[in-house]
Amino acid sequence: MFQFDRVALSDETQDLRAQVRAFIDENRAYLPRPNSDFVTGHDPEFSQKLGERGWIGMTWPAQYGGGERSNFERLVVTEELLSAGAPVSAHWIADRQSGPLLLRFGTPEQRQRYLPGIIRGERFFSIGMSEPDTGSDLASVRTSATAEGDAYRINGTKVWTTDAHRNHFIICLVRTAAQTENRHAGLSQIIVDLKNDGVKIRPIRNMAGGEDFNEVVFEDVLVPKNRIVGEPGNGWQQVTSELAYERSGPERFLSAYRVFAELIRLCGDSPAPHQAAAIGRLAGHFMTLRRMSLSVAGMLEAGKDVVVEAALVKELGNNFEKLVPEVARLAVPDIAHTDAAALGLFRQTFDETMLLSPSFTLRGGTREILRGVIARSLGLR
C-alpha cells in the first residue's frame, strides 16, 4: 500500500524560492526556452552558474562540496527552474540519480573522483540502461562486460541514451556473468568515459527535430575494473533503487508547464468561461501532483523506500502533462489560423510540447510498466 503525507514547506524553503526567482530574473538571457522539458535544454554554462550557487548536489555531503540541504530545498529549486523553462539537462541526470547512486554504492575513490565535478556543474552523466529490444524488460540486457586482468571488455549497444553525445560519462547496466534461471543475477553497473574510452555515439533525431538521444555502441571497449559501481552482480538491486530517484521528481508533471503559463498570459485578465474552466482544471491537477511530489520528497528525506509512490507520481504526472496541450488547444481553438505574432510564445511552446509529448509516457518507464508496479503494491497481481 502507499501513503502520501501532507507536507508544509518551511519559511527558509520559501526564502530559497525567492532566491531562485531572483537568479532566474538575473539570467533571463539563458531562458525561457519554449518548453519546460528537462531533456531539451543542454547548457553547460548555465549548469556551472547553478553549481556556483550551490544548487547541484544540494543534499550531498559537504566533504565532496555538497550542500547538506534537505530534499525539500532541492525540490523547490528544481520546480522553479523547470517552470521558468531553464536549460537544465546538462547536469540533470548526474544531479538526480548518478550522484545519489555513487553516494550509496560507489567506492570512496569514485565519490572523490566524480562528485565534486558534478557539484560544480562541470561533469555530466548519461544513463545506459535501454538496449535495442530491451527497454521495459531491463533484466534481459545483453551488453557484456568480461573480466580481463585489471579491466572489463565491453561489447554491446545501448539506445535512446539521452545526451550521450554531449555528456562526459555513462553508467551502464551490463552483464558480468552469463544469464541463469535467476534473470536478475549477474548484472552490474559500470562507469564508461564517453569522451576517452572509444565508444561510438550516433545521435537519433526526434519528432520535434531535436537530437537529444543516441545509439551508443561498445566494440571491445576496455574499462578499468575500478569503474564498477558497487558489488559485481548487484546491478539489479542498484538499478531498481536508482529508478525511484528517476521517477518521483517534479519533472514528471511539469514538462508542459510553459504551455499552461502561456495559456494564462494569452487569455489575459478576462478569460472566456471555457478558457477559465480549462485554466482551473489544469491548475487543480498541478496542485494535486505537486502535493504528491512534495510528499515523496518528505519520504526521501526520512530515508523511506519510495518505489511505489514514485511510480504513482510518474504515472499520473505523465498522463497529465500529455493532457495539458490538448486542453490548451480546446481553450484556444483557432491556433492553426491565428497569426503567430498574436499568439507570441504560446504558439512556440504549444508546438514544441505537442511534438515532445508522446515521449513523456515512455522515458523513465512506460505507463504499462508503472501500472504493473502500482498494481503489485495493491496486491492486484
Ligand SMILES: Cc1cc2nc3c(=O)[nH]c(=O)nc-3n(C[C@H](O)[C@H](O)[C@H](O)COP(=O)(O)OP(=O)(O)OC[C@H]3O[C@@H](n4cnc5c(N)ncnc54)[C@H](O)[C@@H]3O)c2cc1C
Ligand atoms: C525521450 C526519451 C529519453 C530516453 N532516455 C533514456 C536514457 O537516457 N537511457 C536509457 O537507458 N533509456 C532511455 N530511454 C528509453 C526508455 O526508458 C525506454 O524507451 C522505455 O523503457 C521503453 O522501452 P522500449 O522502448 O524498449 O519499449 P518496449 O519495452 O519494447 O515496450 C513497447 C511497448 O510494450 C509495452 N510493454 C512492454 N513490456 C510490457 C509488459 N510486461 N506488460 C505490459 N506492457 C508491456 C510498453 O509499455 C510499451 O508500450 C528514453 C526514452 C525516451 C522516449
